[in-house]
Amino acid sequence: MADNQLLALSGVTLAFAGNTVLDDVNFSIPRDAIVSLIGPNGAGKTSLFNSITGFYKPQGGSVRFDGQELLKLKPHQVTASGIARTFQNVRLFREMTVLENVMSGMHCRTKSGALAAVLRLPSQQREEAEIRAFSEECLAFVGIADEANREATTLAYGHQRRVEIARALATKPKLLLLDEPAAGLNSGEKVALTELIARIRNELGISVLLIEHDMGLVMKISERISVLDHGKMIAEGTAKDIQNDPKVIEAYLGQDDGEGQS
Amino acid sequence: MTSNSNGAVPTHGLGPFLQDARLRWVVAIAILAFLVVAPMIFGSYITVILTNALLYVVLCLGLNIVVGYAGLLDLGYAAFFAVGAYTIGVLTIQFGFNFWVAFPFAVLAAVLAGVIIGGPTLRLRSDYLAIVTLGFGEIVRFSARNLEITGRASGISGIQDPSLFGWQIRTQTDYYYVFVVLAIIAVIASFRLANSRLGRAWLYVRHDEDAAEAMGINRVQVKLAAYVIGAIFGAVGGAFFAANLGAISPESFSFEQSVLVLMAVILGGMGKIPGVILGAFIIILGPELLRDLGEFRLLVFAVGLLLIMLFRPSGIWPGRRGA
Structure with missing residues (x-):
């Protein structure tokens, strides 16, 4: 089992000041998959993202990624x-161009330091050219290459979202986590986003995990869907399984609250 | 919105002025020519003041890396200046080192000082960091005041003039040219750093620490690098300052000194290299140009600075901050 899973969470528990945000969450992402994480507002989806990426430190459990334990790592690691x-x-980084924003992703894949920069060593110059070229490639991949030299925060909202995706791709990831990528997009942009996510997986071989409220998009693109409610994983399966799962319906309609328990 | 119609590489620190490469060379050569002939045109008095202004260019560009690029408020920058000067003083006078043998130790001492002060404190938010750096500046000055080896309150005197490849650096004009070279090196190093992977990382971290971390940037390491590099600029300035004056005392490295350097950086425009250079010259030359006003000159100068900050809160130099 371990080897065909790219990411595997087991027993992840996160609490803030006594409030349990994530309660013994088990969750995994197979290699080369597009997986969605859904759930009502406040279910803990973004907290789960933050726990995977090192921004939050869960009190218990394990996060294994590609054979490595992530739980103790810092976000940059x-x-x-x-x-x-x-x-x-x-x-996005304010006051910087689209290209400069995307170049940030290459930071962890390069290593030239201050001395190499001051002396303009050939290796540093080569690396700079590499950073620029790969960043331009990422911009071209998400379809906004001609905006490279504009200040990033002046772009249309939909394009800013693409810059963020290009910036993430520039880190050369194996897994891409998208936190509500369709929020604020119009229907045309959502269609384009769906295609982009599919291309990221199909052409680049990067697995994708997305948190999304747009059920049309989620059902269309996901191979697997996990449902989080009140910090607990309540269902996992294909789009069809999830749509027919009574627990999921209940979570979304909220029948449980108030009158359910007496 | 931005002026990139020609698809040019965004030039860090230049703002909308001087975007044209040819114009930039013309301006650079004109300034260089002026610097070379200045001591011949003006008297020795003005040469001394220009030397001081060039020292400030080095210090301000160093602090600009810390404050302007990495966004870390440092109120004790004079401490690094002091570390450089005192390392030269102590090693040449107490241990009989040659200036050039002592010089790498001055740089090393600055790196150590940068790591010692930066390591534990860079996790602090910027206002706390400002207080810690303020304290650090005072600790260094008080140590120099009280230690036997640093000559206590009277400081160290009799520091030898260094010679370089047979050229004995001795006169005021000699030192002037030394500082011209130092300032040029500082400017080139600043530009190259700004346009590098590390230079961009400083801006990323300053704009959004979390997003920078998410992009794989180790923010503590990047900030520490800014601190250490800023410290090196300060120490190099301090080393040659010590050689130039031949004598140093704790009062040369007061809080006021830190504030003046910081003021020059903010006045010229944080993160904008030409602006910072301009700020250094204004801070040093301003009071001199107003000398005719007698005792009112500092008042007039202060009002002038206030007006500049009121009307140009992001500094004199036009263009976006830090880019």
């Missing part, structure tokens, strides 16, 4: 190990 992410609210 997680990225270096091959997981890239986007943020729920687009977080």
